[in-house]
Amino acid sequence: MINYIIRRILYAIPILIxxxxxxxxxxxxxxxxxxxxxxxxxVKHVTPEAIxxxxxxxxxxxxxxxxxxxxxxxxxSDTIFFEKSVGMFAFDFGRSDEGRDIAxxxxxxxxxxxxxxxxxxxxxxxVNIAFxxxxxxxxxxxxxxSGVVLCVAMMSIxxxxxxxxxxxxxxxxxxxxxxxxxxxxxxALKFIILPVVIGVVGGIGSGARWYRTIFLEETSRDYVRTAxxxxxxxLSVLFGxxxxxxxxxxxxxxxxxxxxxxxxSLISESFFGIPxxxxxxxxxxxxxxxxxxxxxxxxGSVLYIVGLILTDISYTLVDPRIRLx
Amino acid sequence: MMLFKPVLLxxxxxxxxLLAGVAFYAWRVRRxxxxxxxxxxxxxxxxxxxxxxxxLAFVAVGVLDSLHFxxxxxxxxxxxxxxxxxxEVLSVFxxxxxxxxxxxxxxxxxxxxxxxxxxxxxxxxxGKQVRDYPRLKFGGAHLRxxxxxxxxxxxxxxxxxxxxxxxLCGGLAVALAVWLARRRGISPGxxxxxxxxxxxxxxxxxxxxxxxxxxxFVCLATVFSAKYHIFGTDKVGQDVFYLxxxxxxxxxxxxxxxxxxMLPFALLLGIMAGxxxxxxxxxxxxxxxxxxxxPGVLLIAAAVxxxxxxxxxxxxxxxxxxxxxxxxxxxxCVILGxxxxxxxxxxxxxxxxxxxxxxxxxxxxxxxxxxxxxxxRHILPNVMHIVLISIVLDFSALVLAEAVLSYVGVGVDxxxxxxxxxxxGARLEMAREPMVWWSxxxxxxxxxxxxxxxxxxxxxxRDAFDPRVR
Numbered sequence: 001m002i003n004y005i006i007r008r009i010l011y012a013i014p015i016l017i018x019x020x021x022x023x024x025x026x027x028x029x030x031x032x033x034x035x036x037x038x039x040x041x042x043v044k045h046v047t048p049e050a051i052x053x054x055x056x057x058x059x060x061x062x063x064x065x066x067x068x069x070x071x072x073x074x075x076x077s078d079t080i081f082f083e084k085s086v087g088m089f090a091f092d093f094g095r096s097d098e099g100r101d102i103a104x105x106x107x108x109x110x111x112x113x114x115x116x117x118x119x120x121x122x123x124x125x126x127v128n129i130a131f132x133x134x135x136x137x138x139x140x141x142x143x144x145x146s147g148v149v150l151c152v153a154m155m156s157i158x159x160x161x162x163x164x165x166x167x168x169x170x171x172x173x174x175x176x177x178x179x180x181x182x183x184x185x186x187x188a189l190k191f192i193i194l195p196v197v198i199g200v201v202g203g204i205g206s207g208a209r210w211y212r213t214i215f216l217e218e219t220s221r222d223y224v225r226t227a228x229x230x231x232x233x234x235l236s237v238l239f240g241x242x243x244x245x246x247x248x249x250x251x252x253x254x255x256x257x258x259x260x261x262x263x264x265s266l267i268s269e270s271f272f273g274i275p276x277x278x279x280x281x282x283x284x285x286x287x288x289x290x291x292x293x294x295x296x297x298x299x300g301s302v303l304y305i306v307g308l309i310l311t312d313i314s315y316t317l318v319d320p321r322i323r324l325x
Numbered sequence: 326m327m328l329f330k331p332v333l334l335x336x337x338x339x340x341x342x343l344l345a346g347v348a349f350y351a352w353r354v355r356r357x358x359x360x361x362x363x364x365x366x367x368x369x370x371x372x373x374x375x376x377x378x379x380x381l382a383f384v385a386v387g388v389l390d391s392l393h394f395x396x397x398x399x400x401x402x403x404x405x406x407x408x409x410x411x412x413e414v415l416s417v418f419x420x421x422x423x424x425x426x427x428x429x430x431x432x433x434x435x436x437x438x439x440x441x442x443x444x445x446x447x448x449x450x451x452g453k454q455v456r457d458y459p460r461l462k463f464g465g466a467h468l469r470x471x472x473x474x475x476x477x478x479x480x481x482x483x484x485x486x487x488x489x490x491x492x493l494c495g496g497l498a499v500a501l502a503v504w505l506a507r508r509r510g511i512s513p514g515x516x517x518x519x520x521x522x523x524x525x526x527x528x529x530x531x532x533x534x535x536x537x538x539x540x541x542f543v544c545l546a547t548v549f550s551a552k553y554h555i556f557g558t559d560k561v562g563q564d565v566f567y568l569x570x571x572x573x574x575x576x577x578x579x580x581x582x583x584x585x586x587m588l589p590f591a592l593l594l595g596i597m598a599g600x601x602x603x604x605x606x607x608x609x610x611x612x613x614x615x616x617x618x619x620p621g622v623l624l625i626a627a628a629v630x631x632x633x634x635x636x637x638x639x640x641x642x643x644x645x646x647x648x649x650x651x652x653x654x655x656x657x658c659v660i661l662g663x664x665x666x667x668x669x670x671x672x673x674x675x676x677x678x679x680x681x682x683x684x685x686x687x688x689x690x691x692x693x694x695x696x697x698x699x700x701x702r703h704i705l706p707n708v709m710h711i712v713l714i715s716i717v718l719d720f721s722a723l724v725l726a727e728a729v730l731s732y733v734g735v736g737v738d739x740x741x742x743x744x745x746x747x748x749x750g751a752r753l754e755m756a757r758e759p760m761v762w763w764s765x766x767x768x769x770x771x772x773x774x775x776x777x778x779x780x781x782x783x784x785x786x787r788d789a790f791d792p793r794v795r
Contacts, residue, residue, distance in 0.1 A: 018615035023627070031631040039634050152784070156721070156777035158728045160748055161769055164755070266622060267729060285626045286734050288634075293627050300620035308618075 001316070008312060012305045016089070019301040024085045027294050033060035033080075039288055040097065058097060058291075059083055084294075093295040096284070102295045105280060112182055113264025113276030115192055120199035121261055124207065125254060127200055129243075132211035137238055139216060148212070154205030162202040163271045170194055180273035195272045199265070214249050218242045248319050255314045259303035263296070330410045332393040334651040336578050336658075340391050343585050363710075366789040371531040373785035376778035378535040383775055386570060387577040390418040393647070414647035418574075422567060425550055428463035430562035433754075436763050437553045439465030439475065464554045482548050490544040494537045501533065557763035559750065569767040571742035576775060578654060579661070579727045579737075580720040587662030588712070591669040596700055596708065598670075599677025609674070617667040622733065628660040629735035650738035657730070657737060661723065669715050676708045710790040717786045721779040724772065744768040 037054040038046055055061040060080060063069075067078045077083075084094060093102035135147040171179040177194045218224065219242055227237045264278035273279070277296070284292035315322045354360040367373045395410040419426050433442035440458035447459050460466070468474045498520075499513075506516040520529040546566070549555050556565035598609040616624075636643075636653065643649035680686065681704065689699050730736035731745025732752075739746060751764035 014611065015615050015618055018611065019619055022615065022619070026627055026631060031634050035634045035638055038638065152780050153777060156773055156780050157769075158725050158748075158772055158776075160728055160732060161765075164748075164752070164765060168755070168760075260620070263620070266733060281623065281626075282733055285630065288630055290630070293623065293630065297619055297623045297627055300623055301618045304618045304620065 005309065005313065008309045012309070015305060016298075016302065019298060020085050020088060023294050023297050024081060027290055028064060028080055028084075031290075036060070036097075036288075036290055057099075058095070084291075088295070088298045093298075094291060096291045097289045098287075102292055105292075106277065106295070106299070109275055109277050109280050110262045110264075111276075112188075112274050113269065113278060114262060115188060116195050116199070116268065116274060116276065117261040117264050119192070119196045120203070120265075121254075121257070123196065124200045124203045125250075128204060128207035128211055129250065131204060131208035132215055133238060133243065135208070135212045136215035136219065136242070137234065139219070148209065151205045151209040151212075154202075155209070157202075157205075159202050159267060162198050163268055166194060166198040166201075167271065170197075180271065182272075182274045191272070191274070195268050195274065199268060211246070211250060214246045215242055218246045221245075248315075251318050252311050252314055255311045256304075256307040258310065259306045260300070262303060263300055329394040329396055332395055332414050332645075332647070334391075334393055334414075334648065335655045336582060336651050337391045337393060339582050339585060339655070340388070340578065343581060344388070363789040367785050369526050369528070370785050370788070371528045372781045373789075374528055374532050375535040376781040376785070378532065378539065379774065379778040380782055382539055383573055383577060383778075386418060387574045389421065390416045390571065390574040392417040395645075412645050414645055418570075422550075422570065424463075425564050425567040425570075428554075428564060430461050430463065430554070430558045431459075432558070432560060432562055433761055434461055434464060434554060434558045434562075436555060436557040436766075437465070437475075437479065437549075438557065439468060439471035442761070461554075464558070465552065467552060478552070482552060483545065486545040486548040487541070489548070490537070490541040493540050493544070494533075497536060497540070498533055501529065505529070556767040559747075559764055560754075565747070565764050565767045568742050568747060568764075569744070569771045572744045572747065572768070572771065573775070575654065575737055575741060575743040576724045576727060576772070579658060580723045580779075582655070582658040583661045583665065583723055584716045584719060586659050587666035587669070588716075590662075591666040591673060592705075592712065595670040595673025596677050596704055599674040600681055600696070600700060600704060602678075606674075609670070613667040613670050616664070619664075621664045622730075624664050625657075625660050625730060626733060626735045628663075629657065629730075632656050632660075646740050650741040653738040654741060661726070665719065665723075669712070672711050672715065673708055676711055677704055680704055680707045710792070714783075714787050714790055717779070717783040721776045721783065724776055724779070728768075728772065744772050 033055050034051060037051040037060070041050055041054060052061065062078060062080050062083070065079055065081045070078045087094060091103060093106070096102050096105075131147070135144045138144045138147075167179055170176050171194065177190055180191075182188060182191050215238075219238075223245075224237060224241060227241050228234075232240070262277065263281075264274075264276040266278045266282055268274075269276045269278035270282045280292065281296045283289075284296070354364065367377075393414050393416050395412075395414055398409045398411050431441060434440070435442060439461055441461060443458070444456050445459050446454050446456055448454055460471075465471050465475065465478075468478060498517075502513045502517040502520060505520065506513040509516065511519075519525050520533065523530045546555060550564075550566060554564050554566065556569065559565055559568065594609045594612070598606045632653065636649070643652065686699060686703055689703055694702075727736055727743060728745035728748055731743060732749050736745045737743045747764045747768040751761060751768075754761040
């Protein structure tokens with residue numbers, strides 16, 4: 001088991017190197033620092049001196065990969081690639097184009113993100129499973145059919161409309177929660193409720209439908225027939241046997257997103273004015289702050305790979321038939 | 326002098342390529358019973374037929390909106406023989422809905438309104454000035470006293486539209502009954518009974534009902550949009566209904582071209598990985614794992630930012646606004662394709678691994694047939710159902726993604742009509758009192774209908790084509 005985990009982590013390294021090289025190529029080779037400077041300083045009426053100054057302040061005036069002017073090891077280390085990309089492996093994200101410390105920003109902003117994303121994940125999982133169980137219990141009846149129709153209809157609504165509609169209905173018409181904002185400590189609760197509810201409702205369509213197919217697949221297995229044959233009621237078959245076995249695909253599918261919860265949600269955070277990593281990324285995109293976007297791309301990939309490793313481990317925990325060698 | 330100058334945008338070209346591909350596929354399928362079978366199954370399901378009709382209606386609008394041209398400018402004096410063309414790129418669809426495009430008001434107005442949304446200073450004939458909501462130039466302009474006459478006028482117009490729709494639908498129903506009677510060799514009366522009771526393999530009743538609803542909508546929209554702005558007007562006074570219709574092309578392009586762009590990569594790499602295995606497999610697996618481990622939105626954002634930088638520094642490459650917006654749309658499709666081909670590639674690799682162990686492949690290898698021929702003749706046809714299913718499944722997700730990306734600021738060009746841009750524009754006006762809700766409503770209705778029918782259709786496609794479901 002330990003061996004397996006170590007090997008998986010070693011496998012992750014070439015992938016992270018690939019991600020790193022790709023982002024480096026995108027941000028510095030395809031799109032030169034000169035272009036970046038011009039975007040920030042305005043496309044027209046910009047002097048070469050201003051560009052040079054902008055680049056120097058941010059350390060973008062060094063050679064890309066190989067510094068032939070330097071001596072010894074500095075030839076490889078005194079370059080944009082080494083300073084901006086290699087450091088990321090140590091989670092040293094450097095400074096944003098505006099001069100802020102990215103690592104510090106990430107550390108403070110991931111908690112509000114988590115405060116929204118974690119309840120959405122947990123409550124959403126429970127609600128989706130409950131709905132899917134309901135539909136599986138009443139399978140091939142009108143309740144099941146109308147449930148599926150409802151799910152497909154809910155899937156077909158863009159996430160933006162859930163947020164806009166929820167904000168309008170709950171905050172503007174009923175005045176139940178503030179429209180947007182965030183606060184520290186227990187005061188945060190009133191700001192969190194609406195985004196969480198909307199996040200859960202928006203996910204029901206695809207989630208419940210997906211889990212329903214998993215449940216239905218399980219109910220056609222032999223062990224279910226055996227359980228029914230020995231006289232168990234449909235409810236205890238469903239909860240005692242089907243749910244347990246269906247948890248294997250459900251849990252392993254859900255585990256992969258757990259690390260990504262730190263990243264928060266781009267859309268809902270910026271609508272609700274929550275100072276999390278999602279809105280941080282959106283602000284960076286709008287301000288064309290390439291350093292932050294680059295850091296977030298790398299961080300996202302790391303978290304995704306962690307999620308994949310956790311998924312593999314969770315297989316062995318929930319399914320005793322699987323052993324990792 | 327030419328009456329117009331045809332304009333072939335990049336996305337148009339790809340769209341025609343795609344349509345040619347679809348036509349070629351249809352021609353092949355027609356002659357092969359085993360390929361025809363799943364389509365027959367699809368046509369027998371009621372939701373399949375209904376959603377296909379709605380999707381076809383959307384596609385028709387999108388295709389008409391892709392025939393672009395530029396009109397000549399009026400000659401100034403009798404100068405040179407050379408004609409100059411307007412920088413505005415129009416489409417056949419623009420001509421068809423002519424008044425919608427040209428009836429531009431000053432700023433916001435609510436659906437079916439006869440007055441503007443904001444108060445203005447109006448000069449009365451006597452020279453006095455009052456602050457009031459001014460009348461619209463086009464919406465309800467035929468009414469003398471809107472407050473009193475409007476309800477009656479709306480009712481009469483709706484009735485008029487209903488009568489047109491009824492006449493058209495009646496004609497259609499009769500034509501269908503006669504056609505069916507000819508084909509089956511029964512009397513038209515018997516054919517009509519068959520349609521009404523739904524006792525045929527193909528659900529004619531559902532087909533007729535869906536077309537009837539569409540016809541009703543088109544008739545009502547036509548009679549009303551001649552007199553009113555059905556979905557109101559936006560900030561610069563453009564008809565929101567027109568914008569929503571124009572957005573159809575953008576949505577369809579994103580949904581289909583993305584797949585078209587990614588398909589060659591996914592097919593080639595997926596099949597190669599599964600067929601050759603060994604180091605080829607390792608390299609390809611490494612590539613797609615790396616790409617798929619980057620969160621999609623972030624990779625798209627990064628790539629679009631960089632595209633923006635490139636386009637801003639090379640503005641001389643694009644001669645019209647439409648060409649510029651079009652290039653951006655095309656690149657958005659490419660970028661979306663790059664982030665989304667990994668899923669299909671993985672599926673194809675798995676399926677190829679399975680197929681290559683089958684006896685007929687071993688037989689082909691034993692006969693000394695080359696790798697290329699084996700892949701083209703034996704493996705490709707056996708993995709095509711996966712391709713088809715995933716194209717249809719991805720479509721609705723891509724249409725929804727467009728709206729989100731436009732909101733994030735990395736979507737289509739702001740000058741291009743799209744549902745995402747409509748939502749984005751309306752979002753800024755949400756705090757206004759009374760709220761400007763009609764752009765949101767229009768975008769919501771159009772997106773919902775398109776995505777819902779795409780979802781229903783993809784479910785039926787999966788049922789019909791997936792061998793595991795059968």
